[in-house]
Amino acid sequence: MTLAAVADRAGEPGTEKVSRVRAAVQSSTGKGKAMKVVTAEQAAAAETPATRSGVRIGAWGRALLRVVVPPVAGLALLIGLWHLATLNGGGIPSPGKTWDAAVVIFSDPFYREGPNDQGIGWNVLASLQRVAIGFGFAALVGIPAGFMLGRFAVLSQMMNPIISLLRPVSPLAWLPIGLLVFQRADPAATWTIFICSIWPMIMNTAQGVTRIPQDYLNVARVLKLSEWKVFTKILFPAVLPYMLTGIRLSIGTAWLVIVAAEMLTGGVGIGFWVWDEWNNLKVEHIIIAIFVIGTVGLILEQALMLVARRFSYENR
């Protein structure tokens, strides 16, 4: 008997079950929308129209307050303390003075007046470009290397002592090597990013490969899947969340390191800009740079968190 014929028969009983499941399915597909509708209906049933809108705005307002107020209060506290600390003058500029300088800087972020005098936008973009190139190469090398280390225990035993030895080294220690090999400052900075980005990607990818549940591999064995299918259908998706964690850690470190590397190598870039403004004794610009560096780092981190959440299957 074919499966199709059997299916017709086996499908017969349990219409009740099917409808129950269908109801469950519907509620889960329209999650957000459906739930809102239900609450609105309940509210309508329970209360008169006059109080309803008031209650809803009140609830919304309270939720908004709970989300927005604490961070704003924290920021206000920071600026307040900063203001108090700079009341009596001194080297650190006050919040007001910094704000005025920021308005000037951000009113024209993309000007160019010679190689050493460019807008903050160009500087940030130059740093991001270096990070992207160094990080890209690190991903190209690190992720396949991680897969290899995770898959072959011998390789992992060979490489682990080397990785353990090199990983704690400050990436800046590699800068002179980069300068020696590439003879120019720019690739040397990129090289530094490469070195600091590669370790988390190797380690996390390798860990992801070794942590693939045996069940999934058993499925592959029972089905006798081809190596390519094992990789695309099981290995890669299973390792992806670990890989993304590695990428996130790498980007974080890379963004930390680029500022220091650029201070040493010069050229265009946010790190160089900080050093340049220190030489010009424009401390308010340095503070602005700190905020800019922090903001860009935060955006990079959050963007990768979003991507990671999209591909995380464990917490669902």
Add this chain to the structure above:
Amino acid sequence: MSKKIVQIEDVGQTFSTKNGPFTALRGINLDIHEGESVSLIGHSGCGKSTLLNLISGLTTPTSGVMLCDGREIAGPGPERAVVFQNHSLLPWLTCFDNVYLAVDRVFGAKEGKAKLKKRTEDALALVGLSHAETKFPHEISGGMKQRVGIARALSMEPRILLMDEPFGALDALTRAMLQDELVKILAATKATMVMVTHDVDEAVLLSDRVVMLTNGPAATIGEILEVKLERPRDRLALAEQPEFARYRAAVLDFLYKKQLKHAA
């Protein structure tokens, strides 16, 4: 008697552990015939899953001979489909794609896309999950996941269906419902099945033979009970039949009188 699908001759399994070799199974002799449903039952740790893994080929025995269709079992293969205890669906694939992966592997070489799609749909319809094709495993209940696992196994049209405590992780009501469904599916497909279980009712309800294992270490087959209840079997009707109670009592007697003594 119908054809033997699996022959197990004097099979033993010894694992090497830190404290020296550990004999899990010894002297297992068992034939499984076409269209037959066999349960392996025993106390936990007695090696029932080890025996099932040997049949599936996920592990190979340290002694003895295992044959499937007259050929030695050297490794796993789709003709011996496994339903795993914890469903083992791939979380990044939809229910459809989970089943399709298996269908494509077995029939992809000789059949077109449309035919493969039809096979997948039929397998899901067989377990009553046509409406959940596009769902991901995390979006459906535990019972539904296990049904997709069964659909995946059946979709390969295996020679023999191997189930490792397929309903162990489910609540009692869902388990009963799935058992009833499995009874229907087995009757309809005439599939051969070996199931590991620790549930006496489940063993008697679903099997033609209940293979009872002695306690480990070095477990072996203690008794084999032939269940000669009429099929199709109905859970409610059986509950009142004295024969059903007798079979049940026989298994319980083995598990709790003959084997419990050795347990301590």
